[in-house]
Each structure stands twice: as structure tokens, then as C-alpha cells.
Amino acid sequence: MVSLDLEFVRSHFPAFTHPDSRQWAHLENAGGSYVPNQVISILQDFYTSSKVQPYWKFGPSAKAGQAMDRAVEVIPATFNASPNEVHFGPSTSQNTYVLANALRPDWDSGDNIIVTNQDHEANIGAWRRLEETGIEIREWRVNPETGLLDIDQLAQLICSKTRLVAVTHASNLAATINPLCSIAELVHGVGGLLVADGVSFAPHAAIDVQELNCDIYLYSTYKTYGPHLGLMFASENISHKVTNQGHFFNADKPTYRLTPAGPDHASIAACAGMVDYYEDIYHHHFPSGSENLRERLEKVFELFGEHEEQLMEPLISYILSREDFRLIGTNSKSRIERAPTVAFHSYTKSSEAIYDSLIDAKISCGHGNFYAHRLTEAVGLNAEDGVVRLSMVHYNTMDEVTRAIDALQSIN
Numbered sequence: 545m546v547s548l549d550l551e552f553v554r555s556h557f558p559a560f561t562h563p564d565s566r567q568w569a570h571l572e573n574a575g576g577s578y579v580p581n582q583v584i585s586i587l588q589d590f591y592t593s594s595k596v597q598p599y600w601k602f603g604p605s606a607k608a609g610q611a612m613d614r615a616v617e618v619i620p621a622t623f624n625a626s627p628n629e630v631h632f633g634p635s636t637s638q639n640t641y642v643l644a645n646a647l648r649p650d651w652d653s654g655d656n657i658i659v660t661n662q663d664h665e666a667n668i669g670a671w672r673r674l675e676e677t678g679i680e681i682r683e684w685r686v687n688p689e690t691g692l693l694d695i696d697q698l699a700q701l702i703c704s705k706t707r708l709v710a711v712t713h714a715s716n717l718a719a720t721i722n723p724l725c726s727i728a729e730l731v732h733g734v735g736g737l738l739v740a741d742g743v744s745f746a747p748h749a750a751i752d753v754q755e756l757n758c759d760i761y762l763y764s765t766y767k768t769y770g771p772h773l774g775l776m777f778a779s780e781n782i783s784h785k786v787t788n789q790g791h792f793f794n795a796d797k798p799t800y801r802l803t804p805a806g807p808d809h810a811s812i813a814a815c816a817g818m819v820d821y822y823e824d825i826y827h828h829h830f831p832s833g834s835e836n837l838r839e840r841l842e843k844v845f846e847l848f849g850e851h852e853e854q855l856m857e858p859l860i861s862y863i864l865s866r867e868d869f870r871l872i873g874t875n876s877k878s879r880i881e882r883a884p885t886v887a888f889h890s891y892t893k894s895s896e897a898i899y900d901s902l903i904d905a906k907i908s909c910g911h912g913n914f915y916a917h918r919l920t921e922a923v924g925l926n927a928e929d930g931v932v933r934l935s936m937v938h939y940n941t942m943d944e945v946t947r948a949i950d951a952l953q954s955i956n
């Protein structure tokens with residue numbers, strides 16, 4: 545059986561050897577991941593030789609356009625979508641904001657939208673704001689003990705006037721994977737749309753929007769080893785519902801309609817570097833493989849997921865073994881049920897104090913609400929102090945996890 549060659553993986557990331565970062569065990573990946581050479585070299589080349597208006601016939605401009613086109617061509621495979629369905633925006637927060645404005649004209653006053661209190665505010669605030677325009681907002685609330693959502697409660701909230709349900713695929717704190725297929729069935733049953741925030745899920749598994757059956761799916765590339773952008777899949781089936789948000793003369797270009805702020809050209813180009821990285825991982829582990837791009841991505845993320853599952857096992861077990869700690873979200877250590885993001889707090893110490901001890905031990909992490917402000921309060925915590933979060937991705941080592949556990953062990 546093939547398993548992830550961690551030395552090979554880490555050799556692509558300069559941060560692991562750079563004097564400013566090499567001493568840190570980076571366990572704040574849910575905030576932002578390190579970037580491999582494949583991405584850095586595209587950015588550097590773009591800024592060095594083609595940082596001009598793209599798509600003219602002069603050399604540097606044509607080169608810039610080609611670099612951007614390459615990203616536009618390969619990135620849809622990361623969603624299992626077609627190029628006309630993938631929009632490059634500056635961030636997920638910006639993408640939901642634009643999307644909310646694009647969809648609103650299709651609805652009547654008195655229609656409703658269902659949002660959760662588990663999501664990052666990026667997939668709540670933009671929708672809630674529509675209340676000012678006559679849309680009713682219904683809140684699908686978490687269990688305050690666990691921070692988890694129960695689909696039966698959604699079934700009670702949903703009705704023939706529900707136009708959209710916005711829910712996270714995996715919360716950036718509770719980390720539990722929500723059952724998008726079942727949610728889609730409920731939403732589509734009343735003719736509504738499903739918007740899924742995949743920002744916390746995308747670094748860990750190959751997204752398949754066809755299988756998930758969602759209408760809109762978003763993720764942020766600065767958490768998936770890429771530049772700082774937000775990517776949005778919007779199904780072609782909903783294009784007739786979306787009012788053009790771009791310049792009027794671009795209204796017939798599908799991928800311009802939801803991106804009034806065309807983001808940094810170099811960053812668009814650098815998104816191809818994420819796929820180059822996945823490709824290099826694939827060819828290293830499966831030298832005689834002959835699958836198509838989508839299948840190659842699936843195999844790479846399978847390797848990532850297996851390794852991540854091994855990493856989260858001891859950390860979650862340790863947190864659960866501490867009577868003074870409370871884990872937010874599911875107790876499961878299975879990657880089918882959760883992302884390798886571990887948010888917890890102590891009954892006896894502030895999250896800030898635990899965070900300070902981890903920082904002293906050179907563990908990169910954070911504390912607070914991580915913009916899941918409503919979730920933090922819903923599980924009974926002060927939104928400022930919040931939780932401590934340790935989040936892993938495939939390039940982390942067991943040694944780094946052990947260092948974090950050792951640091952926690954010294955906190956009584």
C-alpha cells in the first residue's frame with residue numbers, strides 16, 4: 545500500500561527550512577497554509593517578467609494571459625466542475641457578499657433564507673444582511689453542548705418559501721463534516737439553493753460538487769497551499785437566477801458576472817501551482833499511474849487524508865482524556881466525520897493562557913472565535929477568549945503533534 549512520503553512532501557515547502565519559520569510546528573493551518581515552490585515560482589515569474597495588463601499581443605502580456613488561462617483550465621478539476629462554473633474572487637467573504645446581491649433580485653419579500661450559527665461569518669453575514677431588504681432569516685442552531693447541527697431541525701425550518709440554505713461543509717471550529725447530500729435533498733425538495741462553505745474542508749479532501757449536489761460551493765486558496773484568493777463554484781443550472789454584478793458589457797461572459805473585483809492576476813496564475821504540486825505528489829507516489837487529472841487529484845487527497853487521520857488520532861485522544869478540557873464538535877477521529885482541526889477550551893484556564901504556553905513551546909496556533917463568533921457564543925464561551933485551535937494538514941509530522949501534546953501536558 546502506498547503511503548505519503550512526508551520527506552518528499554515537505555521538501556516542496558521552503559517554510560520548513562527558512563530560518564524565520566523552521567523552528568515552529570505549524571498547527572494553524574486552518575488560518576492559512578504554507579505554500580509550495582510550485583506556487584511561489586509562478587508568482588515570482590509573473591511579478592518578474594509579466595506583471596502587465598494581460599491578454600495583449602506583446603510578449604509579457606501574452607505570457608501573463610497564458611499563465612492565467614492555465615489556472616482557469618486546471619482549477620475546475622479541484623471542484624469536479626466545468627470552467628464556466630468556477631469564479632476567481634478575492635476571498636470567500638467577498639464571493640458570498642457578491643453572490644447575495646446577485647441572487648436577491650430573484651426573490652420576493654417574505655421569502656426566507658436559512659443560515660446556521662455554526663458557520664464562519666463569511667457564510668452568514670452576507671445572507672443575514674438581506675433581512676434589510678425584506679427577506680426573512682431563519683437560524684438553524686447548533687446543540688450548545690457540542691456545537692453540532694441536527695438535520696431534523698433544518699427539516700422543521702424549511703418551507704415552500706425557503707429560497708436558500710447556507711451551511712458550512714465543515715466548521716472551522718467544530719470541524720465536523722455536515723451531510724451536504726442530505727441537506728441538498730431537503731433544500732432542492734422545496735426548490736431552494738444550497739450554498740456550501742468548503743473553506744475548512746477543501747485542504748483535506750477532493751471536493752466533488754456533483755456528488756455533493758450543491759448549487760454553490762466556496763473555498764479559499766490560501767488554505768489550500770495557494771495564493772490569497774477565493775474560488776466559487778456556481779452551477780450552470782442557476783445562471784438564470786444570478787443578476788450580473790460585473791460591468792454591463794461583460795454580462796454575457798459567465799465567469800465575469802459574479803466577480804466585479806477581478807482579483808490579482810498573478811494570484812490567479814499561481815493557482816495552477818497548487819495543481820502542479822498535487823501532480824508532483826501524484827507522480828512521485830504513482831510513477832506508472834495513467835489516470836486523468838480528476839482521478840489523480842482524488843488519489844493525492846486520499847493519501848493526504850490517510851496521513852491526517854493518523855495525526856489527529858493522538859491529539860483528539862489526548863484532549864478527550866483531559867477532564868479539564870472540552871473539545872468542540874464531534875469526538876470522532878475519523879476523517880469521514882471530521883476535518884483535522886481541533887478546537888477546545890479549558891474549564892479552569894483561559895484559552896489565552898493555553899495559547900501562550902503553546903506559543904512558548906513554538907507551536908503555531910491561535911485562540912479566540914476565528915470569526916465563528918456566533919458558534920463560540922452558542923457553545924457558551926466568551927467570544928474574545930474563545931477556544932484554542934490546533935489544525936493540521938498533510939504536511940504535518942507526528943513529531944509536531946507530539947510536541948503540541950507535550951506542551952499541553954505541562955499545563956495543569
Ligand SMILES: Cc1ncc(COP(=O)(O)O)c(C=O)c1O
Pocket residue numbers: 574575634635636637638664666667712714715716741742743744764773774
Ligand atoms: C470556514 C471558513 N469559511 C470562510 C472563511 C473566510 O474566507 P476568506 O478569508 O477567504 O474570506 C474562513 C476563513 O478563515 C473559514 O475558515
